[in-house]
Amino acid sequence: MKKFISNEPSCPVDYAFKRIGGKYKGRILWYLHMNSVMRYGELRKALSDITPKMLTQTVRELEDDALVHRKVYHEVPPKVEYSLTETGNELIPFITYLKQWGEKQIEKER
Template identity: 50%
Template sequence: MATSGRRGPYICGIDAAMDVVSGKWKSLILWELHHHGIRRFAELRRGLPGVSEKMLIQHLREMEEDGLVHREVYREVPPKVEYSLTEHGVSLNAALAPLGEWGTDRIRRIGADRVPVDAAGPARR
């Protein structure tokens, strides 16, 4: 399997994990695909306010190379492409859940503002 990024040598497991999820948008792409299942590119972009088309394409390619995301191309007119999590992506998302809980606790503890989230995904301001 082709891979992106640095690829070791690693100091520890956290180092190896961070190599795969580095970048602001990767964990949010995982979250979006986990909560909404199969998504087309435009749906992902709408669910991630602030991500540029270029950055989303780059991260999706890297995540596909790393075995986290599956890209399904349908040979039809107009072309249709769908993205979903692989088993490896699902397991990474589960591993990140405690970090998300820690972050939510931190938001409460420091009284920081956050964008409200509902079942449909991040709310728009």
């Protein structure tokens, strides 16, 4: 009999949405897919409704979940670039499908 371990995912859907859910994660992943590599300032401009604190927190969570790679260049001024990891790229077909579904639903509401 297997014992219950509280930090073990119990539902794959919950596990996935904990990694990509939230207001900004999907858009960050999509923009990185569309642009391959983006700097922090470029992400800020693309997500005009996000605060610097929230952007930093969100990309760190995506990095912790191995969906986004953060490359730091040791120069002045500091330069940081973000890109999708292999695991992050695996999500793109699903995000594409969600985007298409969203477009269809928006069109229905017009």
